[in-house]
Amino acid sequence: MPAPGRTLVIIALVLSILAGVLVLNAGMFQQGDASGTLTGTVTIGPLCPVEPCSVPRDQVDAAYAARPLLIMTGGGTFVQSVTADPDTGYSVSLRPGTYVVDIAHQGIGGSPDLPKTVTIRAGETVRLNIDIDTGIR
DSSP states (O other), X not given: OOOHHHHHHHHHHHHHHHHHHHHXXXXXXXXXXXXXXXXXXXXXXXXXXXXXXXXXXXXXXXXXXXXXXXXXXXXXXXXXXXXOBTTTBEEEEEOSEEEXXXXXXXXSOBOTTOSXXXXXXXXXXXXXXXXXXXXXX
């Protein structure tokens, strides 16, 4: 029968090894689940047929709300939509992968910048600035 002190050392050693394995596995899971960021600015215009254009803030906000960015997988599966802020743009956290960013194509106007394919990597930020033409003339 081993001495009581030796048994405690063996138990402590086994627990230390198990703790080390758990820490390593936790780190691997966190890295695999890490996300990246898609961010940028969005400009929408013109909002008036003539310059100078003075549109109330609520109408500017409505123009942005009416044109959310659509984020889909490379295969076309919808992931999420994001509405840009006129002042700060947009920022969205995504899992690593390839995505297509677009807007709903409706009537006149559109964006020469979209659709755009982007690749998101864990811990990285991809910047995509977008100009949307309303078609108002």
